[in-house]
Amino acid sequence: xxxxxxxxxxxxxxxxxxxxxxxxxxxxxxxxxxxxxxxxxxxxxxxxxxxxxxxxxxxxxxxxxxxxxxxxxxxxxxxxxxxxxxxxxxxxxxxxxxxxxxxxxxxxxxxxxxxxxxxxxxxxxxxxxxxxxxxxxxxxxxxxxxxxxxxxxxxxxxxxxxxxxxxxxxxxxxxxxxxxxxxxxxxxxxxxxxxxxxxxxxxxxxxxxxxxxxxxxxxxxxxxxxxxxxxxxxxxxxxxxx
Numbered sequence: 001x002x003x004x005x006x007x008x009x010x011x012x013x014x015x016x017x018x019x020x021x022x023x024x025x026x027x028x029x030x031x032x033x034x035x036x037x038x039x040x041x042x043x044x045x046x047x048x049x050x051x052x053x054x055x056x057x058x059x060x061x062x063x064x065x066x067x068x069x070x071x072x073x074x075x076x077x078x079x080x081x082x083x084x085x086x087x088x089x090x091x092x093x094x095x096x097x098x099x100x101x102x103x104x105x106x107x108x109x110x111x112x113x114x115x116x117x118x119x120x121x122x123x124x125x126x127x128x129x130x131x132x133x134x135x136x137x138x139x140x141x142x143x144x145x146x147x148x149x150x151x152x153x154x155x156x157x158x159x160x161x162x163x164x165x166x167x168x169x170x171x172x173x174x175x176x177x178x179x180x181x182x183x184x185x186x187x188x189x190x191x192x193x194x195x196x197x198x199x200x201x202x203x204x205x206x207x208x209x210x211x212x213x214x215x216x217x218x219x220x221x222x223x224x225x226x227x228x229x230x231x232x233x234x235x236x237x238x239x240x241x242x
Contacts, residue, residue: 045099045238052089052223053078053237061087064224071227077103079233080118086227088124092220095242096122098169103233104132106162110230112138116161117228119148122171123221125206126186128198130167130232133158145190145197148207153190153197164235166193170242174203176217185215 038047045051052060055076061069063085070084104116116132126147133144133156140146145153145167159165168191175184190198205213225234 043236045236046240049099049238049240050091051238053234055235058087060089060091061225062090063087077233077235079231080225080227080229082227082229082231084227086224088222088224090222092222093122093239093241094173094220096171096223097240097242098122098171098223099166099236099238100169100234101164101166101236102130103164103235104161105231108132108161111136113142115230116232117226117230118232119224119226119228120167120169121224121226122186122188123173123218124224125221126171126188126203127207127226128167128169128188128190130226132161134160145192147188147190147198147201147203149209150204150207150213151188151198151201153192154199155195155197157192157195157197159193167191168194172242173220174215174218176215180217182215 035048040046040049055073057073058069058071058078061071063069064087065085069087071081071087072079098120100120102118108115113131115136116130118130119127120130121127129142129144129146129148131138131142131144140152141149143153143156144158145156170189172184172187174182174186177183186203187200188198188203189196189200203213205215207213223239
């Protein structure tokens, strides 16, 4: 008992001494100094972002069918011209933060997957679904904000038809070894209208309409927007390379 009391007394007496002797400088890091980025005011992009669409034209995009992108541009908005095909960025990307605003048609036509459908694809094969999911029923891993056929969004944060909506997406590209083995899976975080709906999820592969997901080795890739036949509109698209 005396030994135990002696040990407790030693701990009580010595602990404040150690705390007083600790130099806070030992845990301070002064380098590297983070680069200065000016946040965008209102709808403006951050100072280090690459603007992919500012309403003036489709110069940063090309048609998946070849040649110039043939979607319609009017009043600062680009809209799918049905049948002209998907479009993709001319520039290739790896890990990114993407901001994109989208709008489903105000006039509701069709239902489920036929109602205001498009998609944002990374490397052209990993899709974050774009869909009119306001008071509309479809399979949960295919509604707005889903990682198509893989991850159901945590909540449905959809606005009504004809209203502008926003995706802020952080996409970390998969990493492959020289033999093609996956070293790191693709990781995605999605905010829909400011609400977290995909929280750092690991993709099990690409996001096909039919069949099971799988990985095929690749490097950097384009951002693709889908022509699903609906007159979907997009604006204020910018990207930050991470």
